[in-house]
Amino acid sequence: MKRFALAFAAASMFALPALAGPQYVDETGFAVSGYDVVAYRGLAQVSVGQSQPEGVKGRADLTAEYNGSTFAFSTEANRDAFVANPAFYAPQYDGHCAYGVSKGGKVPGNPNLWRIVDDKLYLNITDVVVGFWEEDIPGNLNLAQGNWPGIEGKDASTSTIPKFTSQAPIKN
Template identity: 75%
Template sequence: MKRFALAIVAATTLALPVFAGEQYVDGTSYAVSGYDVVAYRSLTQNPVGTKQPGGVPGRADITTDYNGATFAFASEENRDLFLADPEKYAPQFDGHCAYGVSKGGKVPGNPNLWRIVDDKLYLNITENVVGFWEEDIPGNLNLANGNWPKIEPTHASASPIPNFTSSAPAAN
């Protein structure tokens, strides 16, 4: 009976989106530093241990709001895909570094340090952190998913993303 109750709690928890605060927004005033979260699905994901291609910057004239932030997109088609299923495309942990969340904290996620795992987008903060994250992605995800609901919404980092120069959206 105890296992059954735990299974119900786990299934219910996994079925609902979990927000530990608003989306991380940096100095660009956009979620994911203005990068198009739908475009990651069209990029070739490189194997673990190798660098991913850079994200695709969005445009200031193609945006929508979600989870307290403005998301920018490279095309109207991508914006429409996002609007149809924002939970599919929005980065996990509200755009914070997945490895940081696995360690119990919130630090910014870099839009060029990404990986899609089980059809979900994860960001990390630095190339060194990507190495730690990729040493045990399933284990780190397990830790992060356990930590995320316990992290206070107001404990988000206000720090800029290290070694990152934004390609903030520009009006066309």
């Protein structure tokens, strides 16, 4: 019985979204640098080793609050979908780099370096890091899930994303 309880607890840990600490917010003042997290679901995801399409910028007048931060959206339909199920759409690890979390750190996630794995959105910090992440996505996810409980409550990163010029969401 004890083994079953431990196995159930371990399996449950992987089913929960990796949210709970401070969301990464850059100088735009928006989560995910103002990119529409719902729009990722409609983008064509490419094979490992290829560059993903760029994310879709949100609009400053279409927002929703979640996890202590403001998220921007490109359409009202996307905002409504997010409001109905924010944990499904929000990036894992509060928008921090998934590979960084696998290494025990909390660094920014770049909204243009993304991948959806097992129906969850993950961001990474640089194209070089994406290469390391993609060498062993399952292994890196396992490490990240193990590290996250120890770092999730720490302060969110205030670093600027390297090689990324964040701009405020589109104003309409």
